[in-house]
Amino acid sequence: MSWIWNPDGDAPKPPTEDNMTQDPSDPTRKVSKKAANQPFLAHKQYKEKQEQEHLAWLERNREREEKLARGEEVGPAEEDPTAEQEVGFLGLLKFIVYLILIIVIAGKFFTGSFLWEYDGKWARLKTYWPQNGRLFSETYLATFDGRDPAKPLYLAIDGDVFDVSSGSRTYGPGGPYHHMVGVDAARSFGTGCFATHRTHDLRGLTDDELRGVQHWKKFFTEHKTYYKVGRVLHHPIDPTSPIPKHCDAKKEQKGHPTTGNSNPISHSKGNSEVPIREEL
Incomplete structure (x- = not known):
């Protein structure tokens, strides 16, 4: 019957040193490794890995420049593996294709029709x-x-x-x-x-x-x-x-006049020698 004397329960135990890690945004403090913090910690690891790869690329680039200065043969220049890639035309085209597929599949799921029940002329191959x-x-x-x-x-x-x-x-x-x-x-x-x-x-x-x-x-x-x-x-x-x-x-x-020579004879071009009326 300890709950009678302590209705609020035991105080939470402070996290141990094994469950703590350095705060990615403030090196002077530590944070818990709980699940809610994992995305931020994973991003920190990713940034550290990117920095290491960039430094390694800089070192390889420096060595290549030194070989060129000595007149040695070297291979083609290596691109920075951490540089952000531009989307470009192919990337944009891929995005459009994926977007169309998502819309088509969603239409089939929600309405039973890939075209969202549209049955107009634009749905006809002719x-x-x-x-x-x-x-x-x-x-x-x-x-x-x-x-x-x-x-x-x-x-x-x-x-x-x-x-x-x-x-x-x-x-x-x-x-x-x-x-x-x-x-x-x-x-x-x-x-x-x-x-x-x-x-x-x-x-x-x-x-x-x-x-x-x-x-x-x-x-x-x-x-x-x-x-x-x-x-x-x-x-x-x-x-x-x-x-x-x-x-x-x-x-x-x-x-309606009953005499002839009242334009237009036809709206269709080439079907008459009389000038064609084009207002409509």
Whole structure:
């Protein structure tokens, strides 16, 4: 029942001389070798080793200089083994690679996806190896409208041709927008007249309608499964020919001219002799 007479317990025993060592920051005092001090003590040992190696290098360098002064043959100069190495390009590249690996592995661990569930266009190999150099005539483009099941579905807008085969339920035979494939129906994307404006003629469109065309062009360009395969070469449109009438009579009366020669014919360069409008 000694705890009754001494509730605070015995006083801690002072560390013995065997458990003490010189303080790395103050040579006049000693500190314990307890676990909390080990990192500081290990750093002290490292610095002492570095200093010894540096002094040894200086001595070898001095001996080499003396041999050179006597005309003796010596080997190449030795670099200081304790000199700090610069990171350099390879070191930076290695750091970037390690960082990417850590991010990718963390994504797999936390989300089950190496790309953190990102599924946009930049995750598709075709984004980096695009096959967008083909040129189509209007007649040849028309063969990619789904009538031949062996051919992909191609949709054109303002001169650019996109493969929309992954959306076969939408653009394939029987789909709600099947009439949009095999042709450049850029005008219909701006006006919404999908049945009557299956043409690339953009004359007479309002600014809002032109922005609509560019919106849909951007949509297909940045889509994660649709991708650009080339361009369609259009025959020049006669600037004196009638401008297609709007399917909505009210909009036709409000802002669409009925006479020809109203720019632009197309945003696509090289498809018309009429100056190309580039604001959008």
